[in-house]
Amino acid sequence: MKELMVRDLPDMERPREKLLLKGAQSLSDAELLAILLRTGTKEDSVIRVAEKLLSVYKNESLGEFANLSVNDFSKIKGIGKVKAITVLAALELGKRLAEAPSIERKKITSPQDVVNYFMPRFRYEKKEHFIVVLLDTKNHILATPVISVGCLNSSIVHPREVFREAIVHFAAAMILVHNHPSGDPTPSKEDIHVTHKLIEAGGLMDIKVIDHIIIGDNCYISLKEERVID
Template sequence: MNDNKPLMIKELPQEERPREKMLKKGVQALSNADLLAILLRTGTKNDSVLRVAERLLKKYEEIGITALSGLGPQEISKIKGIGPVKAVTLVAAIELGKRLNGAAAEQRAIIRSPQDAVDLLMARLRYEAREHFIVILLSTKNHVIATPTISIGSLNASIVHPRELFREVINHSAASVILAHNHPSGDPTPSSEDVSLTRKLVDAGKILEIPVLDHIIIGDNKYVSLKEKGIIE
């Protein structure tokens, strides 16, 4: 008999099984591994689903659970015990969480400062592996109407055409906009291309009489406001 063989879920005490624990104690009582185990559903011949979940968390333990928000199914499926179907399930659940969080933030958001815009988008953009260019659409009283993604670029660049951006603005009848994008490197320092694009979009907004109030560049828990930098007057 191998004493090191891991316990399978059905061999755990009933109160320690993730699903049963949730039903009895509530979702807040579950660990990160428990939550992942519920989504993964099954383990392997030699590993319980909890062991598989713990293996995934351990791979990114230096970064923490937030690392999962930036992973795609291809990367997750490299973990032993997680195939493509399970990986897609995890990515879908994480994306749903992001959208719920973003929707809740939008429902209560009023943008009064660059920090307000950062608070709205930091969780959404901070761990993205590619540049995402987003526009915050505002009402006449600076309530957030929507935050559509205009483009998704490469590791260090996104391509934004004024016509695509302002089509969204006009479709939502927004009164003004704030531009935002992330730097996957984690350093939000604006590049010369960022500055050039910002000026082009500000000029286009002036022609349409739709003010571009700011351009926020998001890094790893830090940001730069081009308004605060004096690049947008």
């Protein structure tokens, strides 16, 4: 039996036409991927290629797809380098849109305010990112610079790097944020050591460290709420 190609489908079942008529939210994951991939192979329709991609990586969430490489995508017949790059670019754009509107100038009133911004960005990261949320005297955000990428330790996260950013942005206070790629936000001894080291440095410079928030997979721990920070 001849493979059913997209052009052979009724208009209402073609991904692009379906999007125009019913909106993007009406499309399945495979249909959305098919629009990005554009074409299939001689054996498979583009929808079938998209379904195969989803099937091979069925244990990965769509968010974690962004951590796959071009080579990972290219293992699926019908997905070359250009198509893989297109999908990765779309996934990255989606992650950035999830962060909008910008947190800058937003007033922080609770740990959840910080978590709501950083969770979409970091819950699927495979490496630890250490960020400082720099605040003015009214707890409005001035900037959120990334200080380090890699395993958190006192040699990588040095007070001079953290407080250089604070001084440049005239920050009155800060909140420390980092993610645990394991998905478990339980603080390690090194996490607590780094926290106390930065609190001590902040006391000398009159820049208060308000909290240290550790982000896991759809969960977090605030060291302030856990009373690790006074």
